[in-house]
Amino acid sequence: MSLESVESVGAPIAPTAPAVGRASARAKAARQRRLTVYAARVLVLVVVLVAWELMARNGVIDPFYFSMPTRIWDQIVQWTLHGTPQGSLGEQIWYTLYEALLGWVFGVAGGVVLGIGLGRVRFLADVFSPYIKVLNALPRIALVPIFLILFGLGPASKVASAVVLVFFPVFFNAFQGAREVDRNLVANARILGASNRRVTLQVVIPSATSWIFTSLHVSFGFALIGAIVGEYLGAAKGIGLLVSMSQNTFNTAGVYAAMVILAVVALLAEGLLTFAEKRLFRWKPGDSGSGE
Amino acid sequence: MISGTPPGHVPAIELRGASKVFRTPSGASHTAVRDLGLTVEQGEFVAVVGPTGCGKSTTLTLVSGLEEPTEGEVLVGGEPVTGIRPEVGFVFQQDAVFPWRTVLSNVTAGPRFRGVPRAEARERARDWLGRVGLASFADRYPHQLSGGQRKRVALAQTFVCDPAILLMDEPFSALDVQTRALMSDELLELWGGSHGGPAASVVFVTHDLEEAIALADKVVVMTAGPATVKQVFPVRLPRPRKVEAIRLEPEFVEIYREIWSSLGEEVRITRERGASRVA
Ligand SMILES: Nc1ncnc2c1ncn2[C@@H]1O[C@H](COP(=O)(O)OP(=O)(O)OP(=O)(O)O)[C@@H](O)[C@H]1O
């Protein structure tokens, strides 16, 4: 029932009998279509997995390099039930997630504050823009070994890696967002008596949030990459370590299993972010859950 | 012009030889307003008409303090304008309500920025929403309103601050005829000092000549751009006026014809220029 009401928000429905009939027919067609899409998605996944499994079993591809779905699944089950060589699986996930989240939060906070600040203050933007361009051009992933030397094998080096990866996309989007604020809105706020601080907090930041949110989606992926690469190069715990351990023992199923776990974690985080975004952008047009 | 004023008399708004030159993206300079002289007395209602693109909006931004004149002086209350003043209200030509705030929150914005406590700001905002006929839309977002409704939110947003100087840039152009008449009467009532305070001084830009004459004490006709004052027509129709009724007075028709011929000439110049530029 709730699904139907969401579907029909777009069209105003007159309470006459044929109109109701047409609307429910349209809702039905939409539901049908959605089911077909889901079915097709599942089908694609099944076909790929089965093909992979068959090709590996028949020696078309070498299972030593490519493993096979059943082995990967067994590996995940084994890790879940009996733990990994460096502790329980939950602990590994939690470590990676913790480092990525911490790095993400710091990177986002820094990126947003500096981006909005430089977007608002012309002088700062003019002074810092060449340095930021240079830093952005550096291959930042190459900094990870340096962080390992600087901060040791603990979480700090992974957090630092995540921060440098997250900071730049967020910064550039926040900067752009602050620059592209509708001038009429700023003028109106100033006429209504807003101080500079108020203009920043109540006009610039709200209108830059949609820019910032686009970068948040990408940047959580970057935070995970930072944490994983850091762990891969040297750590006591984490999924990245799981990858490197599996690799060192030529356990390709382990490498793929770690990747599957990571993908699930990233998808969950993405879902949470989309949920938060929906709540935050109720004021935007074209959103089916428009506040009612 | 200045010789007739008694000592100690200060007009609400005064522009003296004001010019505004914009830099276009290509680096050329564009004069929007040139050598503009205009006086608005305390409590006077001035309507400004002129061909499109001549510089009416620019004139208002100069008075509001959002822009500074390139040359000349702009005085408000006898003092040079150096920034935005709290007694100025400005209804913009373009949509300028905050899309992320609800209707009610948009109208409370002004009082809240000025430090009015939340409860009082809400009360005043609800009062004004009632007056512009949007009481039942308080918790909608702007994108859920029609263009005319959004414009009325903008009007409430400005009026709730009780401005002593009211700049209005084609405020009623998005409204239907009935609402427009209603809002015009409402505006005249507000301006007439129905709040007990002194009347506001109003500069009202419009393309609707009837509206200009019906509302104003004087109608200023601007030249084709760069704008300067071409002619000022005093309107001596009796007050209080009802906008719908006054259109039928013979005096109204007389002054309408006069201003129309003055304005028509500038409109023709603007159109010919536009055509020659396209050609
Ligand atoms: N920021 C700007 N930069 C460059 N040119 C500008 C700028 N603002 C306005 N102009 C130019 O100045 C002229 C006057 O603009 P203005 O907005 O004051 O016209 P207007 O009289 O309000 O017109 P309309 O009746 O169509 O609203 C126009 O030719 C416009 O192109």
Ligand SMILES: [Mg+2]
């Ligand atoms: Mg204009």
